[in-house]
Amino acid sequence: MPARIGVVTFPGTLDDRQALRAAAAVGAEPVALWHKDRDLHQVDAVVLPGGFSYGDYLRAGAIARFSPVMDTIIDAARDGLPVLGICNGFQVLCETHLLEGAMIRNGDLHFINRDVTLRIENNRTAWTSDYEDGAEAVIPIKNVDGRFVADEPTLDALEAEGRVLARYVANPNGAARDIAGITNAAGNVVGLMPHPEYAIDDLTGPHPGPGTDGLPFFTSILKSLVSA
Amino acid sequence: MARVLVDVMLKPEILDPQGQAVQRALPRMGFDSVTNVRQGKRFELELADADPATLRATAEQMAEKLLANTVIEDFKVTVLPADSSENA
Numbered sequence: 001m002p003a004r005i006g007v008v009t010f011p012g013t014l015d016d017r018q019a020l021r022a023a024a025a026v027g028a029e030p031v032a033l034w035h036k037d038r039d040l041h042q043v044d045a046v047v048l049p050g051g052f053s054y055g056d057y058l059r060a061g062a063i064a065r066f067s068p069v070m071d072t073i074i075d076a077a078r079d080g081l082p083v084l085g086i087c088n089g090f091q092v093l094c095e096t097h098l099l100e101g102a103m104i105r106n107g108d109l110h111f112i113n114r115d116v117t118l119r120i121e122n123n124r125t126a127w128t129s130d131y132e133d134g135a136e137a138v139i140p141i142k143n144v145d146g147r148f149v150a151d152e153p154t155l156d157a158l159e160a161e162g163r164v165l166a167r168y169v170a171n172p173n174g175a176a177r178d179i180a181g182i183t184n185a186a187g188n189v190v191g192l193m194p195h196p197e198y199a200i201d202d203l204t205g206p207h208p209g210p211g212t213d214g215l216p217f218f219t220s221i222l223k224s225l226v227s228a
Numbered sequence: 229m230a231r232v233l234v235d236v237m238l239k240p241e242i243l244d245p246q247g248q249a250v251q252r253a254l255p256r257m258g259f260d261s262v263t264n265v266r267q268g269k270r271f272e273l274e275l276a277d278a279d280p281a282t283l284r285a286t287a288e289q290m291a292e293k294l295l296a297n298t299v300i301e302d303f304k305v306t307v308l309p310a311d312s313s314e315n316a
Contacts, residue, residue: 059297066294095297102300104238105245149242149300174243 003225006043014051022197045082048089061091090191101150107174113142117169125187130216137213139194231308237268
């Protein structure tokens with residue numbers, strides 16, 4: 001039986017179809033999860049996709065964090081369930097405090113939609129093991145509240161513990177210490193501002209390529225589930 | 229009916245890109261004396277509870293849990309007098 005990767009749809013989610021498609025592309029069984037449902041339907045991993053959950057009213061991710069499905073996901077993540085939050089999903093994970101820090105408006109206040117180059121700085125997580133350590137990957141970003149911030153002791157701890165997952169090679173939004181993604185200490189919960197699910201094939205990925213630099217996020221989780 | 233205000237501001241050490249944009253715009257309009265701008269938000273809550281101590285505790289819980297993200301934001305709770313009709 002193939003590994004089951006669940007993708008949550010909140011009201012205002014935009015990228016659930018792309019995340020489901022990415023799960024299918026690596027041979028996993030994609031499972032659509034609904035924000036009002038507390039049941040995770042026996043999924044082996046969860047993706048919190050991008051978009052504007054609950055309209056991003058109040059703050060990005062703040063209201064989604066209190067949805068019924070997140071109650072279950074928060075407990076499961078603490079017990080080791082692999083969870084990848086992409087963009088709005090990263091914002092939701094920050095609001096849950098499964099991950100440190102918070103997101104504020106981009107430095108120039110603009111919505112940014114472009115391909116960026118990331119450097120993968122931690123390939124020991126459930127979601128990044130298929131990258132070479134220090135690999136560079138071209139992956140799109142599209143957000144307005146994408147500027148990662150945390151206080152200095154938190155940033156120092158993230159660095160010291162190797163929990164900076166990925167950095168921007170050229171910082172697009174003023175994110176603290178060029179941070180594009182972080183992981184929890186266990187490596188099962190990962191937040192990433194750019195969108196690997198939009199870089200899984202040459203037809204729809206960044207152009208000119210490589211168009212598949214996001215694929216290792218999904219092959220990594222599949223391998224870690226199969227070997228678990 | 230009782231009224232409670234919750235003012236939420238980014239912590240002083242957190243950059244405020246929106247406040248900075250406003251700060252840059254004001255001198256262009258002739259307001260040369262502006263040296264700093266911070267932008268926040270205010271919640272005006274009407275509660276059925278009337279006991280002032282309970283009101284404050286309830287509002288602080290709401291702010292802590294949802295209205296503010298205490299990783300980056302501070303909040304201030306103001307309980308208005310029972311007969312107040314103004315927006316303080």
